Amino acid sequence: MNSIYEEKMSKTISVFQENLSEIRAGRANPAILNKITVDYYGVPTPIGQVAGISVPEARMILIQPWDMNLLKEIEKEILKSDIGINPNNDGKVIRLVFPELNEERRKEIVKDIRKLAEETKVAIRSIRRDAIDKAKEMQKNAEITEDDLKVEEDNIQKLTDKNIAKIDEILAAKEKEIMSI
Secondary structure (H helix, E strand, O other), X not given: OHHHHHHHHHHHHHHHHHHHHOOOOOOOOHHHHOXXXXXXXXXXXXXHHOEEEEEEEOOEEEEEEOOHHHHHHHHHHHHHOOOOOOOEEOOOOEEEEOOOOOHHHHHHHHHHHHHHHHHHHHHXXXXXXXXXXXHHHHHHOOOOOHHHHHHHHXXXXXXXXXXXXXXXXXXXXXXXXXXXX
């Protein structure tokens, strides 16, 4: 039974890490383009599948479409997205230049990622609650004994504590990265 909930918690942490990777922290990170799609022959397609994306400098992303007809479309979609960077189109490539972060903006970003971490912890605790409810239901239906229920609750709590600690660890690393840029 635990493996189901362990997998759910693991997926929750993966989503948290993915969300963190998309946070703009002054350094160019191509992951911020992951959710942006362009219309490629009537199909919404991620930018990474229609263009080469590189990071030639610490604070610049270079997007080079394989089909030059997509240049304007990519530029338009980046402007529509909420990444907060204006694309620079020179007719061949699009450059996204990331400004230096000031202290105030860094603190805002840290506040945002702490909120994201707290939401992830709430999701983990919700999974714990579901697991414990399922174990209690099994005990009520005489599928497991009361002693088994106690063992199961302890295991679920240990799993929860382990995952909460992992979230704190990931959060601390991201905060350090943002504040040291």
